Amino acid sequence: MASLSDLPIRDDLRGLSPYGAPQKHVRIQLNVNENTHPIPEAVATDIVASLARAILGVNRYPDREFTELRESLAGYLGHGLTAENIWAANGSNEVLQQILQAFGGPGRTVLGFPPTYSMHSIIASGTGTTWIAGERDAGFELSPATVTRWIEETSPDIVFLCSPNNPTGTPVSLETIAAAYEATSGIVVVDEAYAEFAPDGVESALSLLPGRERLLISRTMSKAFAFAGARVGYLAADPAVTDALRLVRLPYHLSALTQAAAIAALAHAPEMLAMVDDIRTQRDRLLTELPRLGFHAWPSAANFVLFGGVDDPHAVFEALLEHDIIIRDLGIPGHLRVTAGTATETTAFLNALESLQLH
């Protein structure tokens, strides 16, 4: 058998390793910000009935325009959006890749603000787009002045803002997003994968869309909607943006089964989202309890908490694994990230952490 280095692979991919959190068989999985609550059984039954109807038609290609799904997503988002404003793909990662295929690519640049979602720079590299790493203010914040300065200094073709930001949990204010838009003639992408978990008073950037045809808001059904395994991400933007994405998408990229499952799930949005409040409560519990155990918890508007004051993150990660609990070590010195799970899972995590006697 040959090895990767024997193949005539692209020079810029040589020596890289594939991205992905470890997928281990661990009882309590709090490492990739999934919704740890399974979808309600009544909804599952309805989704299965839809899939059963769809499977009878899989001899034909699916609706290339996934019109019914776009209508359902527009209805879910509200804000006066219609199907024309919506695009979808197999996870928001694919949506982001299509954005970079259409608006980035060789000779173009994308500005992001680490620490942020690792896939942003990885998708940049996969599409040959040059990644520019900006810097955040203290406490992982991003002020309008800071984004404006970075945009003026680097003139990127695309700006990625992640709100709330993964892995820090920090929301980005609408003032900062509007300032970024004003400062560039390029594309501004707001990755709102965790928007549904935001505390009251933290507003979605969807309200900024009218009159801003270069603003793209990406969302996913993976997190709040408990649909990570189904792979459905989407985007809201000016209809012209979806025309751009049609130029780079593969025909029929969303399978008939994916479309059927997502439409059926969206018809039950309130039940699918019923656990979001519970999860927010567990997130708030982590924000209160972690400091009581001597850690610094960064404010979070998402379903996870980044905490600092960990002397040896790798050792704590391994010790929790011994308790059948997996969290995330992102390589941020002194820090670990934990997903807010069910009440039982969150209790198990906090108890295990306390028992490690780190202080």
Ligand SMILES: *Cc1c(COP(=O)(O)O)cnc(C)c1O
């Ligand atoms: C989890 C996550 C996504 C979701 O990706 P999918 O491909 O939709 O599962 C997107 N952006 C961020 C910041 C995330 O953390």
